[in-house]
Amino acid sequence: MNSELYGKTYPVPQDVLEYLDQCSKAVGEVDETTEGFKRNKDLREKGEITYQQLKRMKNWFDSFNGHQDEIPHILNGGHYVKNWVENTLKGDRDTIETNKQSKSEVLPNQHIKPHEKDGMVSMNRPSQSHNSSINKYDTAITESLKRINELMKKI
Numbered sequence: 001m002n003s004e005l006y007g008k009t010y011p012v013p014q015d016v017l018e019y020l021d022q023c024s025k026a027v028g029e030v031d032e033t034t035e036g037f038k039r040n041k042d043l044r045e046k047g048e049i050t051y052q053q054l055k056r057m058k059n060w061f062d063s064f065n066g067h068q069d070e071i072p073h074i075l076n077g078g079h080y081v082k083n084w085v086e087n088t089l090k091g092d093r094d095t096i097e098t099n100k101q102s103k104s105e106v107l108p109n110q111h112i113k114p115h116e117k118d119g120m121v122s123m124n125r126p127s128q129s130h131n132s133s134i135n136k137y138d139t140a141i142t143e144s145l146k147r148i149n150e151l152m153k154k155i
Helices: 014-027 037-046 051-063 071-075 078-103 130-154
Strands: 009-011 048-050
Touching: 009 051, 014 037, 014 071, 014 078, 037 048, 037 071, 048 051, 051 078
Parallel strands: none
Antiparallel strands: 009 048
């Protein structure tokens, strides 16, 4: 389903860019190897993000077990950017799903004209009780068994 979104590029909204800039300034000077530093910097410089990067960001936020005051969480934009990432992904995924559902509707066959089967009302056969057909043979079987039992007793 989401394979249609691979390679798609999204512009990062100005408010998200400004928030990432504030986050970067809030943590001050940090080592470039700090988790989230490169992502924050790249997003602010490029102003766009790919579908794959959005997925990685969502995964990072989903698996982050630390406290929201930790530097990596702040550099990644905290809850503000997390909400933007989730809303962006959900919006596009829902659009793809809606498009697929509308495409998969079954249309009536235009080449077959409606018709009736030569006065036939129903294709179902009338139901018959199985007991009535068994009862016919049941008496004969019972009499045969009685004769066999009588012969066995004589032996």
